[in-house]
Amino acid sequence: xxxxxxxxxxxxxxxxxxxxxxxxxxxxxxxxxxxxxxxxxxxxxxxxxxxxxxxxxxxxxxxxxxxxxxxxxxxxxxxxxxxxxxxxxxxxxxxxxxxxxxxxxxxxxxxxxxxxxxxxxxxxxxxxxxxxxxxxxxxxxxxxxxxxxxxxxxxxxxxxxxxxxxxxxxxxxxxxxxxxxxxxxxxxxxxxxxxxxxxxxxxxxxxxxxxxxxxxxxxxxxxxxxxxxxxxxxxxxxxxxxxxxxxxxxxxxxxxxxxxxxxxxxxxxxxxxxxxxxxxxxxxxxxxxxxxxxxxxxxxxxxxxxxxxxxxxxxxxxxxxxxxxxxxxxxxxxxx
Amino acid sequence: xxxxxxxxxxxxxxxxxxxxxxxxxxxxxxxxxxxxxxxxxxxxxxxxxxxxxxxxxxxxxxxxxxxxxxxxxxxxxxxxxxxxxxxxxxxxxxxxxxxxxxxxxxxxxxxxxxxxxxxxxxxxxxxxxxxxxxxxxxxxxxxxxxxxxxxxxxxxxxxxxxxxxxxxxxxxxxxxxxxxxxxxxxxxxxxxxxxxxxxxxxxxxxxxxxxxxxxxxxxxxxxxxxxxxxxxxxxxxxxxxxxxxxxxxxxxxxxxxxxxxxxxxxxxxxxxxxxxxxxxxxxxxxxxxxxxxxxxxxxxxxxxxxxxxxxxxxxxxxxxxxxxxxxxxxxxxxxxxxx
Ligand SMILES: Nc1ncnc2c1ncn2[C@@H]1O[C@H](COP(=O)(O)OP(=O)(O)OP(=O)(O)O)[C@@H](O)[C@H]1O
Ligand SMILES: Nc1ncnc2c1ncn2[C@@H]1O[C@H](COP(=O)(O)OP(=O)(O)OP(=O)(O)O)[C@@H](O)[C@H]1O
Ligand code: SF4
Ligand SMILES: [Mg+2]
Ligand SMILES: [Mg+2]
Numbered sequence: 001x002x003x004x005x006x007x008x009x010x011x012x013x014x015x016x017x018x019x020x021x022x023x024x025x026x027x028x029x030x031x032x033x034x035x036x037x038x039x040x041x042x043x044x045x046x047x048x049x050x051x052x053x054x055x056x057x058x059x060x061x062x063x064x065x066x067x068x069x070x071x072x073x074x075x076x077x078x079x080x081x082x083x084x085x086x087x088x089x090x091x092x093x094x095x096x097x098x099x100x101x102x103x104x105x106x107x108x109x110x111x112x113x114x115x116x117x118x119x120x121x122x123x124x125x126x127x128x129x130x131x132x133x134x135x136x137x138x139x140x141x142x143x144x145x146x147x148x149x150x151x152x153x154x155x156x157x158x159x160x161x162x163x164x165x166x167x168x169x170x171x172x173x174x175x176x177x178x179x180x181x182x183x184x185x186x187x188x189x190x191x192x193x194x195x196x197x198x199x200x201x202x203x204x205x206x207x208x209x210x211x212x213x214x215x216x217x218x219x220x221x222x223x224x225x226x227x228x229x230x231x232x233x234x235x236x237x238x239x240x241x242x243x244x245x246x247x248x249x250x251x252x253x254x255x256x257x258x259x260x261x262x263x264x265x266x267x268x269x270x271x272x273x274x275x276x277x278x279x280x281x282x283x284x285x286x287x288x289x290x291x292x293x294x295x296x297x298x299x300x301x302x303x304x305x306x307x308x309x310x311x312x313x314x315x316x317x318x319x320x321x322x323x324x325x326x327x328x329x330x331x332x333x334x335x336x
Numbered sequence: 337x338x339x340x341x342x343x344x345x346x347x348x349x350x351x352x353x354x355x356x357x358x359x360x361x362x363x364x365x366x367x368x369x370x371x372x373x374x375x376x377x378x379x380x381x382x383x384x385x386x387x388x389x390x391x392x393x394x395x396x397x398x399x400x401x402x403x404x405x406x407x408x409x410x411x412x413x414x415x416x417x418x419x420x421x422x423x424x425x426x427x428x429x430x431x432x433x434x435x436x437x438x439x440x441x442x443x444x445x446x447x448x449x450x451x452x453x454x455x456x457x458x459x460x461x462x463x464x465x466x467x468x469x470x471x472x473x474x475x476x477x478x479x480x481x482x483x484x485x486x487x488x489x490x491x492x493x494x495x496x497x498x499x500x501x502x503x504x505x506x507x508x509x510x511x512x513x514x515x516x517x518x519x520x521x522x523x524x525x526x527x528x529x530x531x532x533x534x535x536x537x538x539x540x541x542x543x544x545x546x547x548x549x550x551x552x553x554x555x556x557x558x559x560x561x562x563x564x565x566x567x568x569x570x571x572x573x574x575x576x577x578x579x580x581x582x583x584x585x586x587x588x589x590x591x592x593x594x595x596x597x598x599x600x601x602x603x604x605x606x607x608x609x610x611x612x613x614x615x616x617x618x619x620x621x622x623x624x625x626x627x628x629x630x631x632x633x634x635x636x637x638x639x640x641x642x643x644x645x646x647x648x649x650x651x652x653x654x655x656x657x658x659x660x661x662x663x664x665x666x667x668x669x670x671x672x673x674x675x
Binding site for chain 1: 561
């Protein structure tokens with residue numbers, strides 16, 4: 001990440017744990033990264049690596065028995081003044097006005113995030129009134145405008161529909177309309193297109209890009225789909241077992257990946273550009289159970305390049321390796 | 337279609353499956369969902385044939401007709417059985433179907449809900465064996481051990497319950513179960529779409545290995561074009577209940593001949609930021625199979641549509657050997673495939 005860009009958000013050594021009878025799940029265990037203003041940051045990693053919990057921690061909506069147990073989440077206001085979100089009351093006035101107003105959120109499954117008993121329009125109108133303090137008529141006008149902006153046909157009519165009356169693609173658009181209705185400075189999109197067909201996905205990604213250009217908002221894009229990352233992101237964070245193992249520009253991550261995990265992940269995906277019926281590379285073993293985190297580097301049991309006597313005992317730190325790229329791996333400790 | 341029946345494992349001819357739409361207090365039939373609408377294709381023994389297309393285009397309904405989980409509205413499903421007979425699965429009674437069931441097996445999408453949580457691996461994988469007469473417990477245990485090894489699971493695990501396994505491991509259990517009776521056709525409906533990317537690769541590799549080891553034939557159903565390209569020898573693209581294109585994998589991906597295939601291929605994001613390109617973004621959404629447009633179902637969204645496209649329905653024709661396409665303008669268009 002570039003030093004000249006003042007970040008919008010800076011996550012420092014974040015730790016979010018779930019305390020359960022059977023053991024503690026260290027869902028996020030020392031993650032650090034920055035979101036630059038007006039840019040798109042991709043967060044990738046296998047299922048369970050802590051992507052969603054990171055997003056929920058930033059919004060302070062981690063549910064019990066989960067809790068932020070360490071680190072900082074620095075939010076920089078328009079004047080560049082930081083506020084540590086971990087220090088705020090999750091239900092307090094300041095956090096509530098950040099959520100929705102300054103930071104918009106799109107979830108993977110729009111059905112669960114819309115209320116079944118209120119129309120889509122009412123939910124957008126509610127959000128606008130809560131954050132912008134405008135009259136009901138004005139809020140309705142803005143809501144129709146928001147629906148039109150995300151490409152929903154006949155928004156004057158659709159505004160009175162319930163979520164279940166919309167197709168998957170329209171529902172996802174309505175969700176984006178809600179998230180954007182208050183003109184946030186950061187949009188957190190957690191798997192925004194995973195449930196959609198490629199053609200609808202292409203429409204939604206184009207829409208996000210267009211809206212970002214118009215408004216200069218930053219996007220934190222969480223996804224499994226490395227194709228989506230390659231197409232959308234400026235920078236990429238790779239997570240493994242609650243930690244950031246590599247950060248870099250999208251080009252560096254796809255063409256000069258350093259961490260053995262990043263390299264293995266990239267090799268394992270069937271891409272539309274690879275020839276048919278050739279065996280794919282796979283990452284050996286599977287993700288450890290969250291109660292049994294490995295010692296040392298969390299990736300060492302699956303790592304083809306591990307350094308015996310070192311990787312299983314000591315934890316590598318995230319170090320800059322030049323070009324804005326950072327990696328947490330002993331193979332690069334001396335070369336930083 | 338030219339391939340002669342004696343080389344084919346399966347030949348589907350003019351398959352239709354319509355679902356009635358009922359409304360009101362009396363549940364009167366007010367219309368039909370044309371889920372599968374005049375679909376014809378064939379599968380050769382030992383190959384992987386895939387159906388691909390957007391949600392709701394009729395992929396699952398087609399495979400459910402072949403397995404006779406639903407009864408087709410019309411058409412023929414000619415299947416060559418182990419003893420060399422060709423039977424029309426579409427016309428069989430429930431009793432006549434029974435011996436056929438073991439020859440066609442299914443791998444399900446969701447490895448979490450498709451396995452009974454109260455059964456051990458031994459019972460899950462051994463159940464089809466038991467149902468088909470392998471009552472000797474020792475013999476069954478031995479065969480289950482063999483099957484588990486085949487799919488890369490340790491036989492020692494057979495007393496465990498499914499919850500103790502990861503998504504990828506559960507999908508392996510489902511595959512072991514499907515292979516228990518030496519099926520001649522394996523239908524896999526979105527077998528990897530619920531799995532994590534890195535696990536998808538493992539399961540796809542396993543399916544390729546098992547195919548060459550056991551000479552399996554796959555009907556593979558998926559919406560992910562990258563996955564389909566990876567596993568298939570031949571691919572058919574469906575749109576609103578119809579086949580619009582069918583070709584060997586290489587031809588379909590590199591020289592598509594249907595505008596819909598071209599648009600689908602261009603929409604797939606490529607995992608390389610240096611290949612960011614202008615995509616064809618289709619306007620509007622998929623047509624409603626209860627109320628499809630006139631002529632070519634794709635014409636309202638097609639950038640190449642001409643006058644004839646809204647008037648006449650194009651038929652599936654063999655434009656080049658093995659490359660079938662249903663588009664009025666297919667012969668003159670120069671379309672772009674994967675670059
Ligand atoms: N409410 C909860 N209670 C207990 N553990 C939880 C809870 N929510 C998440 N976890 C655990 O925290 C870890 C990280 O989960 P998270 O949802 O952030 O993963 P993810 O990277 O978003 O995965 P996916 O790609 O599957 O969405 C996982 O091990 C998960 O089981
Ligand atoms: N039992 C049913 N009754 C009524 N309509 C049905 C039924 N099953 C499927 N359909 C309809 O038939 C059409 C084809 O559905 P089908 O499940 O075959 O699509 P698909 O291609 O498998 O989609 P997906 O990718 O979402 O799995 C859809 O419009 C669907 O709503
Ligand atoms: S028949 Fe016409 S509308 Fe249909 S795909 Fe071909 S050109 Fe497009
Ligand atoms: Mg998640
Ligand atoms: Mg389906």
